[in-house]
Amino acid sequence: MNVGFIGIGSMGSLLIDTFIGSGALKPSQITASNRTLAKAICLADRHPGLQAVPSNRDAVIDQDLVFLCIKPMEFKNVIDQIRDVIQPQQIVISITSPVMIEQLEESLPCKVAKVIPSITNYMCSGVSLCMYGNRMTDADKNRLNHLLSYISEPMPISEQHTRIVSDLSSCGPAIMSYLLQRFIDAAAEETNIPREEARIVASEMLLGTGQLLTAGGMSPEELQRRVAVPGGITAQALALLNRELDGVFNRLIRATHAKYNEDLERVKVSLYGKEVNGP
Template sequence: MKVGFIGTGSMGSILIEALIRSGALAPSAIIAANRTREKVLALAERHPGLLAARSNIEVVLEADLIFICVKPAEYKRVLDEIRKLTMPEQIIVSITSPVLIRHLEEQLNCKIAKVIPSITNFVQNGAALCMYGTRMEEEDKTALEELLAPISEPIRIDEKHTRITSDLSSCGPAFFALLVQRFVDAAAVETGIPYEEATRMASRMLLGTGLLLTEGGFTPETLQKRVAVPGGITAEGLKLMDHELDGMFNRLIRITHAKFYEDLAKVDAAFLNAIE
């Protein structure tokens, strides 16, 4: 199977690198194109055998499964290029959350899927959120999930939950990285501990906490109870955090959803104009 990538920016390149490093794909099984060709040429230089296509058209003509990894505003341009070239047996996979499956099924005559990856896939971890169009057969879904399994845990979700699941899985690493950064900044300012040393300890703590929650049998609630002795130091810290964080994540979810629906409205308008 030849796998194509249209767009090799931040997430497109992460997917390519992760799939190659995990052994899920050989470089020779990949063809990729990017508006800035230097980026895809750099990937081809790092991974001999990877084919740097000269255009999106070349990707569609050569690949069986194609990931479209571009921003919402670029979708109309991409689809205008490839619309007449896709074949019914091909699979197009969008990784852009405001572009809905129905948008693509209205524009293209092939099989459509949507996958929301995470930066954690770069270290062969985290989830890949999978959604499928009406033309996808069960064997198509299985093939895509088997491709993603070496770098993630593929999780099938309802497309109506795209935004909140993306917040948890895809945006979450940045959100929790900010919490770690603030924790480390405060530790360095308040105590004088070297910043690099505090960062190393906090990062290992976050890794261990994730393992406790995924493999150690703990839930967020039981982990807090296990660490915090009533009346102890951790309990005092948790009391402060519970107060200060009250409502913060609710506001965060409202903000990400508002931005999602703003982007969705723009995509809807662009695709409506394309149909007309």
């Protein structure tokens, strides 16, 4: 299987590194293009055998799968560049949430899927959120899922839930690490514990907590019940958090959805132009 990548920014390069590191793909199976060719060449130097190419068209020709790891406003130009070389049997996979499958199917003659990865995939952990276009057969879905299974748990979702599930899987690591950072900072400020010592303890705690919530089969509510003895120290801490964080995550979700809806509209205008009688 040959796989092309258009765009090797933060997530594109992460996917390539992880596919190779996990044994899912050999470097010789990957072709990559990037707006800055030098960056693709550096990636090829890091993974001998990987082919860095100067144009997006070259990253599409003779590939079985093509990952589009680009920003929403770059789609129009990239689609225009590759439309006449893409073949019906090829599968184009977008990792950009505000670009809809229907829009890609209208613009390209091939099979289309959307996959939202997570930084946790770098550790061959977490989920990959998978959505499939109408031209994808069961065999196509199995082929893509098999590739993704090397680095994640492929999870089919409805496209209408893209944003909220992405909040949990893709934004979640940054949100949880921010909360952990504040916990560590406060521990160092209040007690003078060396910050690095606090970081190690807290990070190992978060790893163990994740294992309890997955392999351990515990729900968040059960875990809290097991740790927080009524009237105890942890119960006191949870009571404070319940007061101070009331509504915070609701506002967070409303903020991410507002930005997502803004991006949806910008992509629509970029692909189709403004409606004559539109606002």
